[in-house]
Amino acid sequence: MTDFAxxxxxxxxxxxxxxxxxNSLGPLPVAAEARVRDVLAREWxxxxxxxxxxxxxxxxxxxxxDRIGRLIGAPVGSVATGDTLSVKVFQALAAALxxxxxxxxxLSDTGNFxxxxxxxxxxxxxxxxxxxxxxxxxxxxxxxxxxxxAVTLITEVDYRTGRRHDMAGLTAKAHAxxxxxxxxxxxxxxxxxxxxxxxxADFAVGCTYKYLNGGPGAPAxxxxxxxxxxxxxxxxxGWMGHEAPFAFDLDYRxxxxxxxxxxxxxxxxxxxxxxxxxxxxxxxxxxDVRAASIRLSERFIAEVEARCPDLTLASPRDPAMRGSxxxxxxxxxxxxxxxxxxNTVIGDFRAPDLVxxxxxxxxxxxxxxxxxxxxxxxxxxxxxxxxxxYATRSAVT
Amino acid sequence: MTDFAxxxxxxxxxxxxxxxxxNSLGPLPVAAEARVRDVLAREWxxxxxxxxxxxxxxxxxxxxxDRIGRLIGAPVGSVATGDTLSVKVFQALAAALxxxxxxxxxLSDTGNFxxxxxxxxxxxxxxxxxxxxxxxxxxxxxxxxxxxxAVTLITEVDYRTGRRHDMAGLTAKAHAxxxxxxxxxxxxxxxxxxxxxxxxADFAVGCTYKYLNGGPGAPAxxxxxxxxxxxxxxxxxGWMGHEAPFAFDLDYRxxxxxxxxxxxxxxxxxxxxxxxxxxxxxxxxxxDVRAASIRLSERFIAEVEARCPDLTLASPRDPAMRGSxxxxxxxxxxxxxxxxxxNTVIGDFRAPDLVxxxxxxxxxxxxxxxxxxxxxxxxxxxxxxxxxxYATRSAVT
Numbered sequence: 001m002t003d004f005a006x007x008x009x010x011x012x013x014x015x016x017x018x019x020x021x022x023n024s025l026g027p028l029p030v031a032a033e034a035r036v037r038d039v040l041a042r043e044w045x046x047x048x049x050x051x052x053x054x055x056x057x058x059x060x061x062x063x064x065x066d067r068i069g070r071l072i073g074a075p076v077g078s079v080a081t082g083d084t085l086s087v088k089v090f091q092a093l094a095a096a097l098x099x100x101x102x103x104x105x106x107l108s109d110t111g112n113f114x115x116x117x118x119x120x121x122x123x124x125x126x127x128x129x130x131x132x133x134x135x136x137x138x139x140x141x142x143x144x145x146x147x148x149x150a151v152t153l154i155t156e157v158d159y160r161t162g163r164r165h166d167m168a169g170l171t172a173k174a175h176a177x178x179x180x181x182x183x184x185x186x187x188x189x190x191x192x193x194x195x196x197x198x199x200x201a202d203f204a205v206g207c208t209y210k211y212l213n214g215g216p217g218a219p220a221x222x223x224x225x226x227x228x229x230x231x232x233x234x235x236x237x238g239w240m241g242h243e244a245p246f247a248f249d250l251d252y253r254x255x256x257x258x259x260x261x262x263x264x265x266x267x268x269x270x271x272x273x274x275x276x277x278x279x280x281x282x283x284x285x286x287x288d289v290r291a292a293s294i295r296l297s298e299r300f301i302a303e304v305e306a307r308c309p310d311l312t313l314a315s316p317r318d319p320a321m322r323g324s325x326x327x328x329x330x331x332x333x334x335x336x337x338x339x340x341x342x343n344t345v346i347g348d349f350r351a352p353d354l355v356x357x358x359x360x361x362x363x364x365x366x367x368x369x370x371x372x373x374x375x376x377x378x379x380x381x382x383x384x385x386x387x388x389x390y391a392t393r394s395a396v397t
Numbered sequence: 398m399t400d401f402a403x404x405x406x407x408x409x410x411x412x413x414x415x416x417x418x419x420n421s422l423g424p425l426p427v428a429a430e431a432r433v434r435d436v437l438a439r440e441w442x443x444x445x446x447x448x449x450x451x452x453x454x455x456x457x458x459x460x461x462x463d464r465i466g467r468l469i470g471a472p473v474g475s476v477a478t479g480d481t482l483s484v485k486v487f488q489a490l491a492a493a494l495x496x497x498x499x500x501x502x503x504l505s506d507t508g509n510f511x512x513x514x515x516x517x518x519x520x521x522x523x524x525x526x527x528x529x530x531x532x533x534x535x536x537x538x539x540x541x542x543x544x545x546x547a548v549t550l551i552t553e554v555d556y557r558t559g560r561r562h563d564m565a566g567l568t569a570k571a572h573a574x575x576x577x578x579x580x581x582x583x584x585x586x587x588x589x590x591x592x593x594x595x596x597x598a599d600f601a602v603g604c605t606y607k608y609l610n611g612g613p614g615a616p617a618x619x620x621x622x623x624x625x626x627x628x629x630x631x632x633x634x635g636w637m638g639h640e641a642p643f644a645f646d647l648d649y650r651x652x653x654x655x656x657x658x659x660x661x662x663x664x665x666x667x668x669x670x671x672x673x674x675x676x677x678x679x680x681x682x683x684x685d686v687r688a689a690s691i692r693l694s695e696r697f698i699a700e701v702e703a704r705c706p707d708l709t710l711a712s713p714r715d716p717a718m719r720g721s722x723x724x725x726x727x728x729x730x731x732x733x734x735x736x737x738x739x740n741t742v743i744g745d746f747r748a749p750d751l752v753x754x755x756x757x758x759x760x761x762x763x764x765x766x767x768x769x770x771x772x773x774x775x776x777x778x779x780x781x782x783x784x785x786x787y788a789t790r791s792a793v794t
């Protein structure tokens with residue numbers, strides 16, 4: 001049984017703040033501070049260039065990749081880390097398209113994170129040749145998979161409502177139609193049990209600054225199914241994905257593993273922080289996390305619906321259909337969230353009218369969830385949101 | 398007059414180590430440690446998601462870009478930061494090619510950093526359409542520029558020998574032939590005076606972990622000439638390059654500035670370290686740095702040639718033709734460098750036979766350079782390199 005009282009002590013959480021935004025940026029792991037000091041003073045400061053060997057910086061991306069792999073059902077040696085999620089989406093989609101050169105359609109849905117669609121748009125425009133990004137409503141994805149589809153590019157959990165796609169089912173449908181399945185696990189990894197192997201995903205990508213608590217702009221990851229590890233074409237063919245980067249050959253020769261998806265010099269400091277953050281998952285069962293997440297979110301929904309009749313649940317009511325977040329709709333959603341934040345409950349707003357809350361059992365208790373609902377009740381009852389200060393949106397919400 | 402005694406105090410340098418590898422990884426800036434503690438404890442730890450606004454994380458990439466811009470002659474608002482140099486090469490080359498769709502040749506040279514060639518190879522293979530990477534010897538680049546060339550992709554300073562290309566001259570030649578000039582400044586920024594504006598470069602990219610001391614795997618930068626800022630096509634069209642990232646529109650609309658070259662969520666911790674590292678350049682004149690760099694490297698060459706007759710200078714003898722590094726050839730170069738490192742002088746080896754030394758006046762004194770030559774003399778005279786322990790190459794050299 002996972003000891004969530006113990007995992008809670010592994011994170012810094014400001015006194016008096018109820019943090020329901022771990023789906024956007026996880027909190028600071030206590031272990032990160034000592035690790036960063038060590039990387040700066042002892043490794044970089046004391047060893048300088050020698051630290052690539054002496055501190056094994058060169059293998060840090062693979063080590064961290066394997067730790068993430070354990071959380072998403074990926075075998076050792078099948079996850080590479082580095083760059084940002086956008087770059088990894090680009091690589092995965094390009095590699096997938098190269099496996100189906102005779103087909104022209106990338107299928108995605110309007111519930112996908114817009115950045116994934118932007119990346120697909122940029123890639124398809126550059127490649128030309130009649131490639132098309134076909135967008136359907138989330139509920140129409142399954143029916144839209146046919147033998148014109150080269151690649152399905154789907155985010156498992158909707159960033160707005162938490163609605164969850166059937167990863168295994170859609171992958172099977174894609175494979176039956178001869179398509180390659182690329183999955184974005186940004187709101188899945190560390191949030192819900194994921195098994196890329198049993199779901200038979202071809203490629204999967206994700207970020208680590210949400211449920212994995214790697215810090216703002218932490219490195220991303222990419223999984224390549226072992227069957228494609230030696231043939232996937234890395235469009236971003238950088239020197240760290242070369243079979244022998246330090247031979248400095250003029251010709252590119254991809255590494256015979258997922259390492260080919262590495263691009264440039266790895267971000268050592270950020271990887272070290274992520275590595276320290278992943279310590280919190282040692283001994284943690286994702287089944288326990290899932291059970292606790294459902295308990296927390298169900299309780300929150302019940303409390304909010306009882307206390308705030310003006311808010312409408314935007315997430316699926318069935319917890320099996322959700323990731324680890326819950327959203328409500330209200331025309332004044334933006335101002336409501338600003339008022340909540342001013343009153344120490346941190347969630348976030350997503351256009352046009354969603355207030356969004358993430359549930360992270362590693363550091364969130366049921367008491368805190370109930371307290372958050374009480375503050376939300378006060379914001380609604382006393383119309384605390386009706387303040388001119390909350391009318392203007394800032395750049396980042 | 399730049400006070401190099403003062404700048405030296407801004408860096409941690411291990412007692413007893415002579416560091417001549419700042420062209421590979423700059424040393425730890427003293428200011429980085431406090432800055433990182435602040436980002437972790439106060440910003441991430443204390444503010445969590447709110448820090449995107451309250452600590453202005455969202456604008457950090459642009460602020461750091463402008464500071465780098467001052468070192469390379471780029472106007473405010475023309476440099477974006479993030480990702481790795483490989484990713485930025487990919488973006489610059491793709492954007493440049495899109496400006497010359499009717500041409501098929503990317504011209505580079507065999508002295509370019511292999512990673513740039515790998516990236517070009519990956520991009521051109523993906524784009525297809527008869528695009529060709531044409532490689533010539535470095536001394537033949539000027540003559541090879543003709544009206545078949547879409548883009549020149551040139552690294553100003555050769556990573557092996559320090560040989561320097563004529564940036565303004567080759568750019569003028571490229572423009573006269575109707576080509577777009579992309580410059581890699583990896584071994585230039587912070588090493589020598591660079592002026593992308595007077596050289597009329599179209600795109601320029603660089604890394605920040607060498608002469609700019611940003612740390613292992615620090616974020617890269619990209620300069621886009623203002624004339625292309627609103628039309629360059631960002632093939633990696635990520636959400637942070639969107640005109641309104643937080644509108645979460647389904648359609649991509651590039652930012653009307655160099656910000657369109659941003660891709661994913663910025664690496665805040667790494668950018669903060671880089672920002673702290675750039676403090677060391679405040680009040681520093683690049684002309685002074687250049688004069689000091691020439692003094693150091695001329696002295697080193699004179700001392701080594703007098704003391705070590707078996708080593709052959711591989712760098713141009715004329716300092717005007719060099720960046721801020723010097724290399725010597727010897728068939729036992731690898732073992733010689735290992736012996737040097739074991740005797741506290743840190744340079745590096747580059748295949749097949751180069752021992753390489755970087756000169757960084759911000760923290761390197763003339764006395765240290767002479768001492769390094771004396772150690773090298775001892776390594777050669779006493780054949781300290783002739784040790785079985787130095788025969789096998791490690792993964793990273």
